[in-house]
Amino acid sequence: MTLQPSASPLAAGLPETPATLPVDGPAPPSTARSPTVLALRRGLHHGGFLIGAGILGIILLCALAAPLIAPHDPYAQDVSRRLIPPIWQQKGTWDHVLGTDKLGRDYLSRLIYGSQISLLIGIAAAAISGVIGTTLGLCAGYFGGKVDAVVSYVVTTRLAMPVVLVALAMASLVGGSLKVVVLVLGFLLWDRFAVVTRAATRQIRDQDFIAAARATGFSPARILFQEVLPNILNALIVVATLEMAHAILLEAALSFLGLGVQPPLPSWGLMIAEGKPYMFFQPWVITIPGVALLVLVLAINLLGDGIRDVTAPEGRR
Amino acid sequence: MARHSSAACAALTLLMLATSVPALAGKANDTLVYASDTEPENVSPYHNSAREGVILARNVWDTLIYRDPKTGTYQPMLATAWKWVDPVTLELTLREGVSFHNGDAFGADDVAFTFNYVLTPEARTVTKQNVDWMKSTEVVDARTVRIHLKTAFPAALEYLAGPTPIFPAAYFKTVGLDGFAKAPVGTGPYRITAVENGRGVKMERFAKYWPGSPIGSPKIGKLEFRVIPDADSRMAELVTGGIDWIWRVPSDQADQLKAAPNVTVLSAETMRVGFLQFDTLGRATANSPLKDVRVRQAISYAIDRKAMVDNLVRGGSRVMNAACFIDQFGCTDEGVPRFAYDPAKAKALLKEAGYPDGFEIDLGAYRERDYAEAVIGYLRAVGIKVRLNYLRYAALRDLIRGGKVSIAFQTWGSFSVLDVSAFTGVYFRGGDEDLTKDPETIAALQAGDGATDPAVRKVKYAEALKRIAGQAYALPMFSYSTNYAFTSDLAFTAQPDELPRFYAAQWK
Numbered sequence: 001m002t003l004q005p006s007a008s009p010l011a012a013g014l015p016e017t018p019a020t021l022p023v024d025g026p027a028p029p030s031t032a033r034s035p036t037v038l039a040l041r042r043g044l045h046h047g048g049f050l051i052g053a054g055i056l057g058i059i060l061l062c063a064l065a066a067p068l069i070a071p072h073d074p075y076a077q078d079v080s081r082r083l084i085p086p087i088w089q090q091k092g093t094w095d096h097v098l099g100t101d102k103l104g105r106d107y108l109s110r111l112i113y114g115s116q117i118s119l120l121i122g123i124a125a126a127a128i129s130g131v132i133g134t135t136l137g138l139c140a141g142y143f144g145g146k147v148d149a150v151v152s153y154v155v156t157t158r159l160a161m162p163v164v165l166v167a168l169a170m171a172s173l174v175g176g177s178l179k180v181v182v183l184v185l186g187f188l189l190w191d192r193f194a195v196v197t198r199a200a201t202r203q204i205r206d207q208d209f210i211a212a213a214r215a216t217g218f219s220p221a222r223i224l225f226q227e228v229l230p231n232i233l234n235a236l237i238v239v240a241t242l243e244m245a246h247a248i249l250l251e252a253a254l255s256f257l258g259l260g261v262q263p264p265l266p267s268w269g270l271m272i273a274e275g276k277p278y279m280f281f282q283p284w285v286i287t288i289p290g291v292a293l294l295v296l297v298l299a300i301n302l303l304g305d306g307i308r309d310v311t312a313p314e315g316r317r
Numbered sequence: 318m319a320r321h322s323s324a325a326c327a328a329l330t331l332l333m334l335a336t337s338v339p340a341l342a343g344k345a346n347d348t349l350v351y352a353s354d355t356e357p358e359n360v361s362p363y364h365n366s367a368r369e370g371v372i373l374a375r376n377v378w379d380t381l382i383y384r385d386p387k388t389g390t391y392q393p394m395l396a397t398a399w400k401w402v403d404p405v406t407l408e409l410t411l412r413e414g415v416s417f418h419n420g421d422a423f424g425a426d427d428v429a430f431t432f433n434y435v436l437t438p439e440a441r442t443v444t445k446q447n448v449d450w451m452k453s454t455e456v457v458d459a460r461t462v463r464i465h466l467k468t469a470f471p472a473a474l475e476y477l478a479g480p481t482p483i484f485p486a487a488y489f490k491t492v493g494l495d496g497f498a499k500a501p502v503g504t505g506p507y508r509i510t511a512v513e514n515g516r517g518v519k520m521e522r523f524a525k526y527w528p529g530s531p532i533g534s535p536k537i538g539k540l541e542f543r544v545i546p547d548a549d550s551r552m553a554e555l556v557t558g559g560i561d562w563i564w565r566v567p568s569d570q571a572d573q574l575k576a577a578p579n580v581t582v583l584s585a586e587t588m589r590v591g592f593l594q595f596d597t598l599g600r601a602t603a604n605s606p607l608k609d610v611r612v613r614q615a616i617s618y619a620i621d622r623k624a625m626v627d628n629l630v631r632g633g634s635r636v637m638n639a640a641c642f643i644d645q646f647g648c649t650d651e652g653v654p655r656f657a658y659d660p661a662k663a664k665a666l667l668k669e670a671g672y673p674d675g676f677e678i679d680l681g682a683y684r685e686r687d688y689a690e691a692v693i694g695y696l697r698a699v700g701i702k703v704r705l706n707y708l709r710y711a712a713l714r715d716l717i718r719g720g721k722v723s724i725a726f727q728t729w730g731s732f733s734v735l736d737v738s739a740f741t742g743v744y745f746r747g748g749d750e751d752l753t754k755d756p757e758t759i760a761a762l763q764a765g766d767g768a769t770d771p772a773v774r775k776v777k778y779a780e781a782l783k784r785i786a787g788q789a790y791a792l793p794m795f796s797y798s799t800n801y802a803f804t805s806d807l808a809f810t811a812q813p814d815e816l817p818r819f820y821a822a823q824w825k
Contacts, residue, residue, distance in 0.1 A: 077694035079621070079628040083569065102569070103691050104628075175706075262705055263690050264697065277548060281573040 035311075042310040049306025055299035063116040071097070072106035074113040074266045079104050086284050098288055102274065107285075110266035111292055117267045118248050118296060121182055125247035126240045128186025133193020134236060138224045140194070141201025151194065158191050167250060171259035178261045181254060185247045196239050200232035234311040241304030245297045252293055268293045342561045344806040344824045347538035351562035351819065352517075352551050356544040358711070359498045360512055362482050363435045363442045367710075368730060368815065371480070373518060373542065375816055378482030378503035381409060381428065382474055383531045386812045389735070391474055392531045395423065395483060395504065404469035404769050405452075411460050415527045417485040418508040428462045429454040430486035440494070446743050447480040447732060450766075468767045471774065472646070472736040480732045506535040506820040517543040536823035555580065555802055562803040564817065567685070568631045571800035579805045584632035587815040588642040589730040589797040591688065593620075594744065597753050597790055600720030606676050607723060613789035615666035616724075617656035619699040622794050624658070625691055632798030639782040640741065640793045644813070647737035647765060647778035654786045663699045675700025681717065682726035683710045688794075689726050718749045725752075728797065733814035737778050738766050745785060753790040 043049045062069065082104040085092050092099060098107040140151035170184045204210065205228070213223050252269025254260030261267040263274075268289040275286030342350035357370030362378060383394040396409040415423040432454040435442045442448060450470040455463045466473065485502050492500070501509050504527070507520040520540040528534070543560060545551045552570060554560045556577055566574060566582070575582045595613050599605035606612045622636045638655050641648035667675060680703045682689035693703040703724070708716070717725050731739040744750055746762045758781050765777030785791060801811055809822045 075694065075697055077691065077698075079624045079691060082628060102687055103694055105694075177704075258707060264693055277567060278569065279549065280552075281570065 039310045043306065046306050046310055048302040049310055052299045052302030052304075052306055055295060056303055059115050059296055059299065060119065062112050063119045066112050066116055070106075070109040070112045072109040074105060074109040075264055077103040077105050083278075083282060083285070085282070086288070089284070099284060101271070101285065102278070105264075107288060110271065111268070111289065114266040114268045114271060114289065114292070115296070117178065117261060117265060118251065118293070121178070121185065121251045122244035122248040122300070124182045125185035125189060125251075126244040128182070129188070129190035129243055129247075130193055130236065130240055132187070133190030134197050134229070136190070137194040137197025138201055138228060141198040142205050142220070142224055142228060144202075148198070151198070155191055155194050158188075161188075163188050163250065164253060167254055168257065168259055171254055176254065176259040176262055178265065181251055181260050185250055189243050189247060189250075192239050192243060193236065196235050197232060200235050201228055204228060204231055234307070237311075238304050238308045241300050241307065245300040245304075248293070248297060248300075342541070342559060343804060347824075348541060349537045349539070349562065349807070349819060349822065350541045350543055350560040351817070352543045352545045352554065352560045353564065354544070354546050354548070354551075355710070356515065356517075359443075359494075360501050360509070360518065361484075361494065361498055362480065363440070363444055363448070364494070364498070366443050369542065369544075371730075371732060372817060372819075373509075374480070374482050375505075376507045376540065376819055377501065377505045377509055377520065378484075379415075379505050379530070380478055380482055381411075382478040384475070384478040384735070385531070386814065391478060394478075394531060395428075396477075399474070402463070405466040407464045407466070407473060408457070409462050409464070411462065412527070413460065415504055416525055417488070417504050418502045418523055419485065419488055421485050421487055421502075423483070423485075423504055424459055425456045425462045427483050427486045429456045430489070431484045432464065432481070434484075434489070444480060444732070446739070446748070447476055447734075450476065469769050470766060471769055471771070472734075472738050472766070475646075475734050475736045475739075479734050506530070506532065507540050515544065517541060532818070532820055535820040537819070540819055552802075555804070558804070561807060562801070562809070562817070564799050564801045566800040566802050567687075568629070568798075568800060571632070571802065574802050580802055581805050581807070581809075583801040583803075583809070583811055584798055585801070585811040586633035586635065586813055587730065587797050587799050588644065588733065588735075588813050589728050589799075589815055590637050590640075590642050590740070591684075591726065591728045591794040591797060592637070592640060593692070593792040593794065594717070594725040594727050594750075594752055595790060595792075596720070596723045596725075597788075598720075600752075601679070601723045605723060606670070606672060606678065609670045610788055611666045611670040612672065613792075614656065615663040615670070615699065616696065616701070617663075617789050617792045618659045618666065619663035619701070620692055620695045620792070620794075621658040625688065626795045629687060629691060630795055630798055632800055634798040635796050637793040637795055638786065640745070640785050640791050641737045641782065642731060642740065642796060645731065645735050645737045645740065646771075647775055648740070649775070649779050649782065652779065653783050656789075656792070660695075660699050667699065667701075672700075675702065677702045677704065678723045679704045679706055680724040680726060681706045681708060681713050681722040683708055683713045684726075684728050692726065714750070717752070720752070730815050733816050735814070738762075741778070741781060741785075742766065744791065745781065753785075753788075755784070755788070755790065758784050758790070 081100055082102055084096050084100040086099040087094060087097050096106050098111060101107055101110065136151045140148040166188060167184050171180055174180055210223060210227055213227050251260055252272065255267045255269030256273040260269055263270060271289035272286055278285040342348055353369050355367045355369050357365035357367040359365050360373060362370060362374035379395050381394060381396040383392045385392055395412055395415060397412050398410040400408055402408050411425055411428065417423060432451055434440050435448050436451060450466055450473060452465045452467045455465065457463055482503060488502050489497055499512055506523055506526050508523040509518060509520050511519040522535050522538050526534050545554065551563045552566065555563050571582050571584065574580055595607045596605055597607055599608045626634050626636050637643065638650040639648055639653045643650065667673065678701060680689065680693065682705065686707060689705060693705060696703050716722050729740055729743065741762050745753060745758050747754055747759045761777050761781035761784065765774045765781065768774045768777060799815065803809055806825055807822055808825050
């Protein structure tokens, strides 16, 4: 059993010095033709990448600076000022640019604070599932054999579980909350990471620089995290963006069903759920968070596509 | 406003296009289809506590006595006369010539069987509080029965005029409760033709309904109750003519529905009262802050009930200060401590109780989520962070009975019984749903329930209500209003007892 060396991959994988090794494929980063610079230059000419990065940047800024830019407290309710329409409708006021919700809370402020929750869930769930999936995929791809068989079995098992159903069951068992949603999604969405990592690792495990590292006497953990991982990182970033968008949508779905984050937290999914009864007569209540969700997911997907295109132009159709 | 209604019309037209179902309801078919959200767990009126079940009961079964909703006087129904032999014995003379839907003649045996049966443990009666004042019922002769009470209970007539319908003894003994639930039989104006689980109940006019009934004979040939859990679907079905009558339309949507063609909207106060019930014994969490009366008072001061009534509930709803509906006999808010909205005072009380930064607590709710969220918002403003546990009624009720809820957002329609005992008896007299079990309150309520002198009853109930409010065992919030929406072909009047009387409705 060759599992033993990778038993503590994280501890062993922390490099003592981040020195680039001579066996590493790409050229040293100091020259002007480094892949990063090349990729950035390509990125500046890639429309989807620019749009995605731009929108995501704005939303990220909103989330980080929410207390500074939100015009009102997102939790302050005033039932005497409820359901004020947004500014572009007849009775809209500049005091509440996007109007107020059913309890008189400022919709713009809730939307801004809601971006924190969407991003937090997206990033945290992608990070957890990334760590799980990448570790499994690296081991399976590098060691092959029995390890690969076991990991493939686990991945197949995971793929056989319908994500939404399992998430719903978990949330109804332990009760919905932000923490539960992040953990449940994090532990459910790692399959794509594992599959992609495994395939990419298999592709490069027999290349010369890996063989050289092995010959030098590097431990398997060091080879995996210092040699293999940096070379498949581009593919992983693309998967991470996909999973982030996936997690954000799932959170919205769970909250819509009442099993995600709990009120009065301003989650966009929850805002859509709360707007449902008003769909016929005050459509903006449901449209505004819906559009926000659409734009965020679109931006993340555009960015992911863009990263793939600019880092691996040969794979572009 | 013009812009508003045109938008509404556009939305409704879209709805009509989206759901063009062949209309099976309405005047043309002489079939009144009404829809509501909850399906009673059992059609037998003693075996469910859902309002939908109460509505079925009033249309399918008769009671011994009838209370005229306009005058409030008791009139003969299945009983033609009654007299108190002594404070614990009520003798009733029964009507002749009444027959059940299956042809059986109605008699003293049916009354005695029904009341004695529902008191047995095997009957597993859900609505115990409505019948447990009776000890036994005795047949004197074919036309006379005597009800023996456990203790004096002056509100007995009110209960006999409401949640105590009469079952056919011979038929029930043959089919048992399960068979009865599938094919129920009564003496009322409508006869149940089909009970479809998950879908609803179909009824038709009982041709041999006894003449001279105080409720008159029904005008509409067929009646159908349909279960549609989703509020938006109910509204869409009404607008497209699939159903004729809905209720509990949220006020926001009711305003908009008024713009729809062929729909009449009616708003009316009901005797349902919403209230917060506190876990004062600390059963749900150890060291519950709610054990401290100052914390409960702080919560009471923190909630702007007036603003909720004016902006959220609307439609004739009123703020309630006593834990009962104000028109019930014995319900009074005179001298009852009041909690006007005062967040500063709430914060001061919390600080005094040792919670300057507030605390975290759970709140269980089952009806209008908006109201619960508004309460959560008000409590958050004084520093109390509330976790909402939103459940179906039966699930929440079981949690409350098990002592697992810290704050319960309850509502109670008192089974339309206009006597305060129907409210306080459930929540403060030491029963399953009494979270306080305060001996002083229980003693006052028992004295009130048992006193024969109305003046004494009033004094005792007032004492109990003062104690409940003073100790803030519960925070009465407001009476509910209900928005009814129905096809313009229908002539329908609403009563505050939350009992739509379809036997009195007619086509225009």
